[in-house]
Amino acid sequence: MASDLVLCLDSGTTTVKAAVFDRDGRAVAHAEIPNSALERHGNRVEQDMERTIADAEAAVSQCLLQVSGEICAFALTAQGDGLWPLDGEGQPAGKAMTWLDGRASALLASMPAALDAVEAITSSRPTAASQTLQLLWLQRNEPERFASIRHALRLKEWLFFRMTGTLCAESGSVLPAWGDWRSGEAHPDIPGLLGLEKGTELLPPIGTVGSCIAGLSKQAAGRMALPEGLPVILGPGDVQSTFVGLGVGPGFELTRASIFGTSAIHGRYFAEAAAIPRKHSGGMVQRFAGGGGFLCFHPAFNGGTVFRHAARVLGAEMQPGYRPAYSGVVLHPFFEPGGERAPIAHPFASAAAFGVSARTTPEQISWAAREAVAFLTRMAHADLGTDDREMVSVGGGVARDPVFLQLLANVLERPVQPHAGGETALRGLAAVATGALDTGSDDEAAPNGSYLAPAGAEIEPEGGAVAGYLGRKRAIFERLLDEVSRHWEDIAGLEEVASGLA
Incomplete structure (x- = not known):
């Protein structure tokens, strides 16, 4: 050019x-x-x-x-x-x-x-x-x-x-x-x-x-x-563009990433279709736009908006410089009106808080929201296969939040690597688009690695008492999902009845 x-x-x-x-x-x-x-x-x-x-x-x-x-x-x-x-x-x-x-x-x-x-x-x-x-x-x-x-x-x-x-x-x-x-x-x-x-x-x-x-x-x-x-x-779409910008795709070393923007997207690159595990019904599969292979990903409705909704609905907002606020509060973070599609697939999924008392602080509820997002991230990556211990590349707004990133590494029991710039999707888009322009065929052009977003330092998971607490809380979180999800449709019906009384 x-x-x-x-x-x-x-x-x-x-x-x-x-x-x-x-x-x-x-x-x-x-x-x-x-x-x-x-x-x-x-x-x-x-x-x-x-x-x-x-x-x-x-x-x-x-x-x-x-x-x-x-x-x-x-x-x-x-x-x-x-x-x-x-x-x-x-x-x-x-x-x-x-x-x-x-x-x-x-x-x-x-x-x-x-x-x-x-x-x-x-x-x-x-x-x-x-x-x-x-x-x-x-x-x-x-x-x-x-x-x-x-x-x-x-x-x-x-x-x-x-x-x-x-x-x-x-x-x-x-x-x-x-x-x-x-x-x-x-x-x-x-x-x-x-x-x-x-x-x-x-x-x-x-x-x-x-x-x-x-x-x-x-x-x-x-x-x-x-x-x-x-x-x-x-x-390609914003999801695939961002994955490329995070260094996931054909010709790159990493195969896993999570993106926390308005939504939350968790995905894995597979060079061959036969390697894709039996996926959750909310997952999606796309051919990669350049260089071959496939992207299997979980597109969640409830991502970065969870923290804003928790602040608005529950009055639970973390202040700058916050620290973990461990507690017995368990939050289901399904605030969006469309329910959830992955890794939980249910049109009537709704938010709920458990273990709340008069002693509960807003910081504890806000931290429970972050724990919930991390628990769902682990569920998504488990669905994408547990045959590796590979690092997860992380993008989106929360990639600038070191406290959440440490929580994420602890819950995933994998290292995470943030890409904190606000240009990740744009970089991935440039990588794919210039390859297509240069060759005239995206089927032949792998993304150009010179456009990748700069990576931060790897964050390793912690062990000890924090790991034990998170493992126990995650098990409770998942058991409550099994119990409460059977009532989501009835709750949605009640909401419809209530709206007619106004």
Whole structure:
């Protein structure tokens, strides 16, 4: 490429980030703004689609103010799942239903056989976050809006369309809902199995990262002060991009990672499909966008938001410089309205606290929330196979929290290695996108290791009394899950009755 500067955009759930890297992997510019388009109203978690474009362009423009050289390529990724619908004119058909939207949860209990049949094809059980079930919810509850939809996109595809005028979808993001990761194609039976009146015909053309490249449109170029025709690459999803940025994937030494952002994602790279263990129904499998192999991962609804929800709902907020607050409090951290999908898969999962008394302090509840997230992380990694003692690479906001990182190492009984920079997904995106540009085929290009996020010092697990306490508490946590989960659907029904009394 004539220039060595690559612009990358990650439109996330909480923030929208942009960065420019040179070909040696150095970040020469970075910008981050809040996601102003996200709207929460009970179990409705939506985004204004036009406002989302404005946020993306604002982040890019702020980033470019720091750059003096010429940009040679522009790569995109974004939050996964969700429904970003377009009408026949290519305009938004209402607001986007994000991956956190819980309205489709009500469908799940009535269609277990259909969900089983879809999971047999996709290896991913549909949840409230799945585009297929969100379309089904609209079909049943907003039929006029459903009838107007001509294209069902994800956020990164919506960004790509508005930046280039081209409809395109990268297979790794589409197939967990619509197809078979083994064949790399959408499956025509899925709409009928779920009772959808239309389905796969709404999808954009599906290809690899190497084939999802188009020129920046004149209009978008003018809004962001970029050259018309600049190559725009539809990168892998934010999950896979972050795993690459953490040094997990083909050609790298590590195979395990956990990401703690708005959600929590725990995954493992497998060079061969036959090596993937029998996974939990909430897990997903994707082909790697470059270099071969597969990513099996658990995408949890309840991640970094657990700590914010615990502070808001329970008044339990840790102050800077906090220390562990060990106690007999056991917390189930399922605050999100869509329940949970991995490693616990239940549409009506809800939060609960046990062992609370008048002596309990807010710090103890907040620490119990951190313990709960660590316990679920261990459950996810156990489901991904226990045949190794490999270190877990850690990214996301909590990678800057040394107290939580030590807790995580203690619970996992494995060393952890933080990557505390805020550019991990952007670095992984750059690594995959530049490989695709250089070779013209992402099937042949392993990610470029020069873009990997810098790693911190390894944190080893502690033994002794703390290890004994955590082992005992984790066993209680899991036994309580077994007991309480049988009541989640009844509790959700009670909530519905109560809402009608207001």
